[in-house]
Amino acid sequence: MVSRGSNNKVINCPNNHQNPKDSVWCDICGLPIIDYDRELELLLKTLAEEERHTRFAKENVFLGIGEQGCKLVHEFHHSWGKSLKSSAFLMIESSSEGKQFRGLRTQPADQEYTSPSLSLHLLPMSASKQVGYYGLGERLASNDPNLDDRLLRCGIRASNKKQTIFLFSALGGGTGSGASPYVLQRAHALNPYSRSLVIATMPAAYEPDSAHFNAFCSLSRFIKADEGPLADMILLMDHDRLMKVRGVDGMGEEIAKESLLSYIVGILVGAIADRDSRQADPGFMAKMSRSMGIHAFVPCMAVGRSMEIFGGLTSILQSALSSPLAEVDKESIMISYLSAQVPERLTASLQAETINAEFNKWNKKNFPHLKGSGLQLSYSSSRAERIDLCLLLGGTRLAITAKRAKEGFERFKAIAKGKAWEQEFGATSESVPEAQEAVNWYDTMLDEIANRT
Secondary structure, X not given: OOOOOOOOOEEEOOOOOEEEOOOOEOOXXXXXXOOHHHHHHHHHXXXXXXXHHHOOOOOEEEEEEHHHHHHHHHHHHHXXXXXXXXXXXXXXXXXXXXXXXXXOOOOOOOOOOOOOOXXXXXXXXXXXXXXXXXXXXXXXXXXXXXXXXXXXXXXXXXXXXXXEEEEEEXXXXXXXXXXXXXXXXXXXXXXXXXXXXXEEEEOOOOOOHHHHHHHHHHHHHHHOEOOEOOOOEEEXXXXXXXXXXXXXXXXXXXXXXXXXXXXXXXXXXXXXXXXXXXXXXXXXXXXXXXXXXXXXXXXXXXXXXXXXXXXXXXXXXXXXHOOEOOOOOHHHOOEEEXXXXXXXXXXXXXXXXXXXXXXXXXXXXXXXXXXXXXXXXXXXXXXXXXXXXXXXXXXXXXXXXXXXXXXXXXXXXXXXXXXXXXXXXXXXXXXXXXXXXHXXXXXXXXXXXXXXX
């Protein structure tokens, strides 16, 4: 420690040799004289500056795009936000359609940097317009000068190399389908190290061809952008199938339909499990999927299944497989991920080794061309004997998984041509064949991966 005389005329070096005040080097041993008080002050100031820039970087960032995407993030935050401390939740909607969320906190671009746990960003546009088509939604997001700043404010930063971005969107609407790929593209530009999972709901059968056109175009952008696939993982869910899924909580009470998707994502991120027992790491699944070149996955759910009634894990896995949330082809499955949540009373009988062995055996029986699998296990304090399984299956061609969207796309693209197309739908003459080529490219790539030894 630096010491000074009563008149502040001497200063000590690290070897405690006294030197005249303001000396830089010790006259006796030659060591530099360090003013530890001053250096400590500088260090604390530097750390404070660094903390100011990094304190809002989040491990998980949940983005909801469009009306339905905002509702999903709002529901997820309400259900599990308190258990996901290092997370941020941002809803992005067009200014003309975000009226129902206006009570939530919004941040002007010039406001002091803060990070509320749940906030809303409105894409600027004329209040008299509606965003009904994919191209208009994409244009709306790309013309927002404050979007990058808003993503930074919610914690997306390159300083966090293990960040995972979850994007919720219903791909049938104009804002959700058009703005979602662009927002994810900007998020990756701000943090190239981040991993991404897109939770995408496809339009219902009764919706018009324009909705399926939107979904197909949006899906094509997630699958193939300028520098390859935009999303690491896309969890595709057909709206009609999702509405038919039933699940119960640990107490045996049925989970409301509007909360079921939130519950599914809660299983994937370990939000429902006890904090000390979480092993969920969706970022690892996303990284593995990208490395293998498989990006589109179909979730299969078994929520609140009783071990006593089903008799074992294999039967529950089979129950999940019997109700996939989009069409799958078992012969083409190349990746099988399982996120399992086990109650405390079953901990002894369902250890990771036991579940993994049974899961691998079941995989070999059902998926003859499987090239990879993974298990993520978490435990909850529930005293019930019901377990939750979320199975993610990848490898089925989009011609099968997104068949209805492709059919609607083919019908709708024929109704408008030329300049009217660009003005009314916000799509150029090049964007439509690009969407077709992107989906065809992905399916061809899957065939090539399947043929590798």
